[in-house]
Amino acid sequence: MNVPNTDGRTRIDEIADGIYRISTAIPPEVMPGGFTFNQFLIADDATLLFHTGPRKLFDMTREAIACVLPVASLRHVAFSHFEPDECGALNDFLAVAPRAEPVCSRIGALVCMGDYADRPARALADGETLSLGRHTLRWIDTPHLPHGWDCGFLADLGTRTLLCGDLFTQFGAEHAPLTTSDILEPSEAARRGMDYYAHAPDTTATLERLAALQPTTLACMHGASWQGDGAALLRELGRRLG
Incomplete structure (x- = not known):
């Protein structure tokens, strides 16, 4: 649904059980x-927001969250790597959610959060799980995939949703919240036009680790989220990059 008071630029949609995509169109x-910035809200006993969006979009994201639950009830504000659209509004959310903690990789906590965040970060080790109540998330370290030494992703084990950050970025301002149509070719077109991958030697092996989780929903930070055989799509991405 469209979020009030955002001039129709922001909408929030449930893409899996208890998982909401918050999308602001540019x-x-x-x-x-055109472009989209997408954040993901997991509503649970200990609610988690994955990515904050840029600081300038804070009000839009906050209003979207308020359509589902009180913003002050946030307990975790997680992000894949240190970059403005991943965590630019982190401190704004910490200011309005008094019990919330930043959640990131160990490298992210060591290198960035000690200086940037207004509250100590919870650093997740590779493979560590985080229980929110009904949802259990697993952190996967993905250094330099697609970029950022501190990069990692969260997978919801129950719904088999992979919060996959900048993977499968699709340009354009108009996207369905959730699609079964091809997102690989549009994302490859985006990569050819503006190559944002680090092309590290372990990229294919890291994508194989993500594929082994057998995700059925890919929650993409830019563009539509996708539903289908996520393992096959991740492996095909690995072949393209390899």
């Missing part, structure tokens, strides 16, 4: 070709 006149 029109072509602002960013050539």
Whole structure:
């Protein structure tokens, strides 16, 4: 649904059980070709927000969360790596959610959060799980995939949803919240136009670790989320990159 008071630019949609995609569209006149910034809210006993969006979009994201639950009830604000669209509004959320803690990789906590965050971060080790109540998440270290030494992703084991950050980035401002259509070719077109991958030697092996989780929903940070055989799609991405 569209979020009130955001000029129709932000909407929130449930893409898996208890998992909401918050998407703000950036029109072509602002960013050539258009773009979307997507955050993901997991509503549970200990609610988690994955990615905050840029600081300038804080009010839009906050209003979207308030359509589902009180923003002050957030307990975890997680992100894949240190970059403005991943965690630019982190401290804004910590200010309005007094019990919330940053959640990131051990490298992220060591290198970035000790200086940046207004509250100590919870650093997750590779393979560590985080229980929210009904949802159990597993952190997977993915250094330099697609970029960032501190990068990692969260997988919800129950719904088999992979919060996959910048993987499968799709340009454009208009996207379905959840699609079964091809997202690989649009994301490969985006990569050819603006190559944002680090092309590390372990990329294919890291994608295979993600594929082994057998995700059925891919929660993409830019563009539509996707439903289908996520393992096959991740392996095909590995072949393209390899």
